[in-house]
């Protein structure tokens with residue numbers, strides 16, 4: 001199964017209520033798969049092709065505000081258009097699932113895979129002090145797993161969850177285990193699980209209002225403080241990562257998604273040459289596994305951050321390392337995936353020899 | 355504060371001629387005195403009360419003077435980004451097909467920044483109600499030119515009057531959406547006199563009843579005043595509206611399908 005299809009199928013099985021999207025390469029398979037599957041007949045899930053990404057993300061807002069499990073997907077230029085909506089979703093504390101199959105930019109860029117939306121995903125992108133919970137899959141299996149996990153985390157925190165994929169993971173075919181169908185929530189369950197949702201004001205409660213507005217600064221500050229507390233809780237409870245070959249490592253790669261797969265191959269090549277290198281793969285990009293990376297500096301002599309970008313995550317690695325060991329960046333961009341040989345050469349030149 | 359003079363002899367159930375709907379909260383309206391928004395709120399809430407659908411209604415108000423509509427309407431409400439209410443309503447309704455979903459939008463919101471969402475929700479025939487308050491100006495941001503500002507009309511961004519050669523023509527979006535197969539009922543109303551209010555309320559009732567038919571979108575334009583933005587007294591603003599807005603935006607039904 002393709003990564004994009006696995007994501008779509010897993011979303012149906014996770015009990016999604018609605019998908020709203022607009023076509024863009026390299027992720028149009030998500031909506032195509034959903035339309036072909038007729039989830040309306042399978043589970044009652046609604047799938048709608050919107051007039052734009054702006055409309056799609058606002059449909060997500062309208063659906064999420066009624067307590068439903070709703071989602072959208074797009075690729076970089078479309079995700080840029082969704083930023084206003086994402087900011088509103090965060091401000092109004094609405095849960096939803098968003099997938100970005102990143103392609104090279106800036107501008108219309110290329111349809112080839114890239115990792116140049118790291119800043120946009122983890123530092124904001126839209127306006128205001130907000131954070132998305134960002135999951136970075138590195139396999140088709142994780143595309144499926146993160147659809148369900150993403151919904152669950154979104155509801156746990158009343159916050160959008162972004163699955164930061166790329167063209168390579170979306171298009172590649174791998175075997176995948178899919179969880180069995182989980183039923184969609186009934187209207188009664190929604191009223192219990194999400195008592196804040198706009199499900200219609202009944203006599204037993206006050207009216208529910210979904211808004212990101214607070215005209216009084218003091219109120220707005222309190223709202224921001226509450227949001228920040230939520231993000232700190234994510235940092236305490238949701239950090240996810242994978243370490244490969246780090247036990248005896250003298251050097252480390254830090255890479256996520258497609259780059260982490262290239263690094264796994266590079267580790268083999270390097271070890272054949274007697275270089276003890278391991279891989280630290282952040283799975284959550286926010287919250288970022290900064291404590292783990294900081295701990296690694298007691299063992300490793302240098303870190304090479306490999307990204308398909310001009311160097312974005314490297315800034316967070318440097319902040320975590322605080323100058324204790326050398327941190328360098330190696331990247332290809334514009335849609336080019338680095339080869340494992342290139343990565344090993346960069347390690348030798350920039351970290352070991354440099 | 356002056357003490358209210360209460361004539362207890364007169365306040366008897368049999369003398370009751372008018373009662374404020376329970377669906378308006380006790381909060382004092384934040385609108386300028388004489389503004390049409392308050393009356394428009396009232397008739398919508400009265401219709402929801404009369405139909406007994408408070409627990410089945412979801413209201414959506416975006417940015418504009420009515421951004422705080424949820425402070426006044428005692429129903430579940432969503433606040434939308436500028437122009438996006440019809441997109442929110444689309445999903446809210448499709449995911450909750452038994453609910454009544456309406457949007458309440460200004461002219462800048464509906465006919466400028468939100469044109470795409472408006473046209474496409476209308477064209478898809480979403481089973482929602484759109485209430486469109488056309489006051490020919492951007493009220494909330496201080497009286498700038500709107501897509502509906504009349505030719506020659508002054509605003510803070512057309513201080514010498516709207517020059518259509520330079521600034522383009524006013525957009526009659528209501529006539530435009532009436533062309534679309536997805537709209538079931540399209541009408542233009544006003545709320546400046548008791549007679550107009552009664553007619554407008556009938557239209558709102560019809561629109562909400564239409565939701566049950568599941569046959570398309572109901573679109574109600576309410577031509578309204580913005581005395582602050584127009585820089586007129588409420589009285590003068592209403593007269594000006596009758597003399598200038600109504601000839602350009604004639605009142606009445608534009609499309610009535612069953």
Ligand SMILES: Cc1ncc(C[n+]2csc(CCOP(=O)(O)OP(=O)(O)O)c2C)c(N)n1
Nearest residue numbers: 417418419436460461462463491492493494
């Ligand atoms: C993206 C965005 N652009 C601009 C604004 C500023 N803004 C707020 S309300 C408004 C216009 C409101 O005019 P209208 O929709 O006609 O409603 P009214 O206030 O007249 O009732 C504008 C431009 C905003 N909130 N968001």
Ligand code: SF4
Nearest residue numbers: 385386389419493580
């Ligand atoms: S600014 Fe205009 S639209 Fe806004 S409340 Fe005042 S009169 Fe009404």
